[in-house]
Amino acid sequence: MTTAGPPVKGRATRQRAAVAAALDEVEEFRSAQELHDMLKHKGNSVGLTTVYRTLQNLADAGEVDVLRTSEGESVYRRCSTGEHHHHLVCRVCGKAVEVEGPAVEKWAEGIAAEHGYVNVAHTVEIFGTCAECSECSAG
Numbered sequence: 001m002t003t004a005g006p007p008v009k010g011r012a013t014r015q016r017a018a019v020a021a022a023l024d025e026v027e028e029f030r031s032a033q034e035l036h037d038m039l040k041h042k043g044n045s046v047g048l049t050t051v052y053r054t055l056q057n058l059a060d061a062g063e064v065d066v067l068r069t070s071e072g073e074s075v076y077r078r079c080s081t082g083e084h085h086h087h088l089v090c091r092v093c094g095k096a097v098e099v100e101g102p103a104v105e106k107w108a109e110g111i112a113a114e115h116g117y118v119n120v121a122h123t124v125e126i127f128g129t130c131a132e133c134s135e136c137s138a139g
Helices: 014-025 032-041 048-060 102-114 131-138
Strands: 064-068 074-078 086-090 096-099 125-128
Touching: 014 032, 014 048, 014 074, 032 048, 032 074, 048 064, 048 074, 064 086, 064 096
Parallel strands: 086 125
Antiparallel strands: 064 074, 086 096
């Protein structure tokens, strides 16, 4: 089980604690709406706006990973490492694996330097089908 990180920016509230706790319960990426629905089903009265705001604050603090799905929706998951990393994500079930990408890092640094950029950041998500989902579709 993952423990909650430092407090979220802003005033600590029961609602914010509930959002953070919901993230601790899931391993896969979830949308703000999915987390909101989880909280509602557990009897937590947390507004959708509060969920979005809390997720953004957690992302800004580096406590959650955020990626954009092929449909353009942002989805969130508690970081399992504080180090810079990328994601390999299953298009079918949403399972994600954190991966290092030294070749990507070197390429990004080279491109930035070539164009005179400094203080650059990047994100890389690789989408495919995990072994379990590919076995299910083959059967």
